[in-house]
Amino acid sequence: MKAIVTGATRGIGREVSKVLAGAGYSLAMLARNQDELDYVRRELKAVYPSQEFLTFSCDLSDAHATRNTAHKLVQQWPDIDVMVLNAGMYAEDELCEFDDRTTYKMLEVNALAAARFIRAYYPYLEKRKKGHIFILGSIVQRETRPGAFSYSLSKHALNAVFEHAWATLRVHNVRVTQIIPGSVNTSSWDGQDAPIEKFVQPEDIARLLINTLQSGGLVKELIIVPSQPGL
Known part of the structure; x- marks a missing residue:
């Protein structure tokens, strides 16, 4: 069994990589930092020596680099079973003061x-x-x-990607599931005064994902939020 995970070295992506490896999947892991990819690969290989762990360093804000990496993946692993599109970036801004370059970068990633x-x-x-x-x-x-104008814009665009994938692939027996979390304890909050202990934890999302995958059901959307309202 083979799975692709984008944003695989930190937060949600790292926890997802761990649970997929634990379920017997070989992984193709993508992230920007090759050193971090190598670390995660060694960590997983030490526990699951019989499985394959590929790494691809790619800046997903670069459209050309993304297309090239996707092409390489398809050439090497055309027969994947699972794809986890997790990579993302976050920056605070408002509609009245957003920066075009940052907004376009968030849309790309x-x-x-x-x-x-x-x-x-x-x-x-x-x-x-x-x-x-x-x-x-x-x-x-x-x-x-x-404070999240560009991020919201990019996630609304991602929702359009999801809806089109859901509508066009389900007729070919390919399942497409969107996981919609509230505030998650990831590195995006580093340096900020935020109650991260009350946030959704990355391992919670990883467990939700693997349970959904193994259930075999046709699940369109899953919403997971902190117990405290407003987070």
């Missing part, structure tokens, strides 16, 4: 990169008539959060 990986694998998923794509959305797709 948070939405268009996911679309490009799905596009690259679409013919193979359609032909094999099996597989499961997980997309990591955000509660900002449902609730307006002050």
Whole structure:
């Protein structure tokens, strides 16, 4: 069994990589930092020596680099079983003062990169008539959060990617599930005065994902939020 995980070295992606490896999957892991990828690969290989762990360093804000990486993946692993489109970036801004470059970068990383990986694998998923794509959305797709204009814009775009993938791939027996978390304890909050102990934890999302994957059910969306309202 083979799975792709984007944003695999930190937070949600790292925990997802661990649970997928524990379930017997070989992994192709993507992130920007090759040193961090190598560390996670060694960590997993030490526990699961019979499984394959590929790493691909890629800046997903670079459309050309993303397309090239997706092409390499398809050439090396055309027969994937699971794709976890988790990579994302966050920066605070408002509609009245957003920076075009930052907004475009967030659109590339948070939405268009996911679309490009799905596009690259679409013919193979359609032909094999099996597989499961997980997309990591955000509660900002449902609730307006002050200070998160560009992030919200990018996640709404990602929701459009998800809806199109759901509608077009389900007829080919390919499952597509969007996980929509509230505030998650990740490195995005480093240096901020935030009650991260009350947030959704990355391992909670990883458990939710693997349980959904192994259930075999056709699950469209899952929402997971902290117990404290407003987070």
